[in-house]
Amino acid sequence: GQNIDQPTEMTATEGAIVQINCTYQTSGFNGLFWYQQHAGEAPTFLSYNVLDGLEEKGRFSSFLSRSKGYSYLLLKELQMKDSASYLCAVRDSNYQLIWGAGTKLIIKP
């Protein structure tokens, strides 16, 4: 079966750095996505990785290792507005997105 694993919840302090991990087992791989979802709102696109390595976009970076079936999302200089759920999704061989259950990130002052 196909599986995306990420921690259910994480807590971090404002101004700090947090790393959210995602491991996956899918039938094929055609890219990995990270989305942010604030409570009661729609998911919004953060990043996309298809090749191994780090993609940096401002305070957010995403890393991929295809051989390990592993990705992480790194958030720097945390702000209160970063409190949200972070969803990892992998595009499989059928070109469909398989979603993790999401990691709820709580930011404390």
Add this chain to the structure above:
Amino acid sequence: IAGITQAPTSQILAAGRRMTLRCTQDMRHNAMYWYRQDLGLGLRLIHYSNTAGTTGKGEVPDGYSVSRANTDDFPLTLASAVPSQTSVYFCASSRLGEPTDTQYFGPGTRLTVL
């Protein structure tokens, strides 16, 4: 309209009733999707459409139907609602063929079936 819209925002429905959730996008995306999101679970694909006139089944299609008569609209119908269909429903769209084929989501419909 800017982006992707859904209607209604929320709905309480009696079991056995028929309900259509509406989704419209103005980005001229060729692909559209319906997901449901339940607490503790990832988004699950119900149905999708890669282009107007075609549809396909996702992971959890039973009890749902869709149509794609044109590029912009992708309604989801529950023929006879059951309580297990209580969920938040998201419509999404993307441009197939782009390098990333990123999916963009509507604001969601919160549906409660009693």
